[in-house]
Amino acid sequence: MDAYQYIKKAILHGEFPPKMRLTEEYLAKEIQISRTPIREALKKLESEGLIVSLKRGVRVRHFTKKDILQIYDLRKLLEGYAAAQASIHRTDSDLEEMEGANEEYGNVIHHHFKTGDSTIEDILERNQRFHECIIKASQNQHIYSHISKVVVLPLIFRSFYWFNEDQMRYSYNVHNTILKAIKEKDMERARASMHEHIYHGRDQVLLHIHDVDQEYSPT
């Protein structure tokens, strides 16, 4: 899905900033492709909540503080449930996979700050991979289809770009706390530590919004 990737990237990189109006024809010219695949891309982006459709054209979504609180509430709910289920259902190979994913996460963090040969994008990717491993281990495959709507916020607000090394290491350590609870089949601890982890991420996003009459945009 090429047009989709292009537009999503442009939104996340701020080239199409919040509230910008986009028309199919404009995007078709921009991406050098016909309107048909553009339309499909827009439908998908709308279902992810990155754009809202108008009567003519669409608008890049801007998120209010209320949106952020509400979406993170849902993410907490879903990922907390995933962690709890994972603590019940995880197999040994699930455990290996989750631990491997978090080690990778730790590695790219290290490389990014020490040698500089890993990018923030690499870190983001490994982080996402870790969270996906937990969902996989939860044995409820239906969670996947809900997740895409609740994970866009840190991408849009690029909160990872504001993290220093200590904060990233902290996040790596919290992952290990979650893993330990899952490994020991401590369901409520798994849920609680995941909840706390998500709330912490939420607060990072909240820190970096600027407050203009109840409306907030990424910086």
Added chain:
Amino acid sequence: MDAYQYIKKAILHGEFPPKMRLTEEYLAKEIQISRTPIREALKKLESEGLIVSLKRGVRVRHFTKKDILQIYDLRKLLEGYAAAQASIHRTDSDLEEMEGANEEYGNVIHHHFKTGDSTIEDILERNQRFHECIIKASQNQHIYSHISKVVVLPLIFRSFYWFNEDQMRYSYNVHNTILKAIKEKDMERARASMHEHIYHGRDQVLLHIHDVDQEYSPT
């Protein structure tokens, strides 16, 4: 969205039964419309989980017992959260609306069984309306976009779920229990009664699937 409604209805009414393969061209001829709107409809139906796409064409989804358990788990999570939040945030006008919706629900049930001038569709619609009122009162508008994926099961399996007057009256009474908890701002009771309500619905679906080598379809 016309093609969408047509196909959805056909799936829910069993005219396109589970595992049936559908091609764009076939549907275009069937509905007397070009392939373009068909494609959009199929994308939407896929995102709701009613069909799965193949490399050529799509297939009407069939739900396994595992699917049913997993989807109802997520529904329990989302609607339980909605009820809990509603018990915190509900305004007086929210309360009126919810109570009104459930009275309507009780009325169409009565009419359906006594005078016969309400259809099962009417009942289903009022039930859905009641659940939507709770989400509205929860003050987390983002729940809506997740709900469509978790409410299809009782629709697909509806023929048996909704045929018994006692069951329906019971369901109406449970709604009132949920409402009472929300009215009294008893958050955990609101959540618990909603959880129980969803589980009860799940069990009705499970009762009426037939068990053929781990695969289940509506009868």
Added chain:
DNA sequence: TTTTATCAATTTGTATACAAAATGGCAATA
């Protein structure tokens, strides 16, 4: 017999033209 290669048929993906709907501005009117 089993496997592989090839080709025709089916079906989706993309481009494009035209129809239908929404918008904004301008002129006429109160």
Added chain:
DNA sequence: TATTGCCATTTTGTATACAAATTGATAAAA
């Protein structure tokens, strides 16, 4: 000046033609 109605422009919705991909069957080769 403010308001209404009309029309040109913009933009989406739909149909359709053609290109690309997938499939299944048939025939050739091991």
